[in-house]
Amino acid sequence: MDPQFLLPERPLTVAILGSSGAVGKELLALLEERSFPIDKLTLLASHRSAGEIQNFCGTELKVEETTQESFKNVDLILASAGSSISRKWKDAILSSGALMIDNSSAFRMENDVPLIVPEVNPDDLSKHKGLIANPNCTTILLALVLAPLTRRIPIKRIVVSTYQSASGAGAMAMEELKKLSQEVLDGLTPKSKVLPYSLAYNLFLHNSPLQSNNYCEEEMKMVNETRKILGDPSLSLTATCVRVPVFRAHSEAVNIEFTQPFPIKEAYEILESAPGVEILEDFENNRFPMPLDVTGRDPISVGRIRQDISNPNALELWLCGDQIRKGAALNAVQIAELLLPKNHE
Incomplete structure (x- = not known):
């Protein structure tokens, strides 16, 4: 795959948008379980969940309220907060230069957004323009x-x-x-x-x-x-x-x-x-x-x-x-793993 479509070749700055939901929590667990290369992890949610404490690799992380500033200097956004939230923050995420893997239905049927099941159509990842859609669970x-x-x-x-x-x-x-x-x-x-x-x-x-x-x-x-x-x-x-x-x-x-x-x-x-x-x-x-x-x-x-x-x-x-696992969080993490440079050496 052309390097321009891959994530940076270093430990990544990652954010989970919707970290307090069932899928968000599963994403957190899977990133740790699969030893995804993370330098810094940010947990984002609405103001109602801000301040909640979650654990990652033995460290307590505080959930932050999502703002325009949340996406600066972030390499990867794993979004699982629903269609309206994904639409709200899409432009801010893409303009920040981050790659967005979205678990909602907001962009799945857009022609320029690849809809990926890694075991089925991984080659479609080469079509992404900073946004990749995770399919519906069923x-x-x-x-x-x-x-x-x-x-x-x-x-x-x-x-x-x-x-x-x-x-x-x-x-x-x-x-x-x-x-x-x-x-x-x-x-x-x-x-x-x-x-x-x-x-x-x-x-x-x-x-x-x-x-x-x-x-x-x-x-x-x-x-x-x-x-x-x-x-x-x-x-x-x-x-x-x-x-x-x-x-x-x-x-x-x-x-x-x-x-x-x-x-x-x-x-x-x-x-x-x-x-x-x-x-x-x-x-x-x-x-x-x-x-x-x-x-x-x-x-x-x-x-x-x-x-x-x-x-x-x-x-x-x-x-x-x-x-929650293969029908949502695991599929998203597998997509991100396909974009790691080490998997294209």
Whole structure:
């Protein structure tokens, strides 16, 4: 990769924008866990979280309120504070000369902003102009499975249903699920304040805004982002997204129709060697991936790969992945790692 697209060749000055949220805290943990080359780390958030103390490599860091001055002399901004905040600070970040890796949906579909899953389309990083988008969590998990399979036989159509945990709505939604679940057990009527409906012993169709085609925003993110990541704007994909009473990690039921029959044995061989993917299944005991299997872990787990009995060209499978980790924070850190000069020697 051309050096102009890489991060500086030295320990970096890094800032996490949105450091007090669930993904922000996971970013902090991953930077330490993966020994990312940092000289100075700044934690940024709104005035409400300013002053909070977080730990990094044995040192206590105080969260600072984000201002125009926050981005000066910073090499890398890992942004995970939501679309409106990313839009608000984008110009200040880019004018400071920092590289911005953004976890929100604000810029994902802009033509000059690469949308990256490192295991799938790393070459697209060479198109960045200081801003790189991290895909939606469900899209990342799906792309890890689709990409290696479609390299073998082209995909004709995908039908996916997602089962999305409270973590997808942030730390407050996770806390609310815990609180309201106890209220149900205590015989009370749960009243949700974070989500539109209670998730306690309940589920509901994803609460993102409905679009004119009667698909919700979350579903259309999966459609449009998957097309962009796989480089196939005409890819046929339909999605139904559901919120479920799980604290952390998303699941997906995926039906993939190919242009010709796909031998199951080959599908296993491909996915077993695919980066970021593991096979987890025990047909004898009817045991397949569950959210608890992937919580706090990097790989996504795939299982129950089978022939679609209604279509000889289609396979069905089930997957689970940690939304906060690979579905958000880990993917962002992996993008940054791809831009380290040492990885291009």
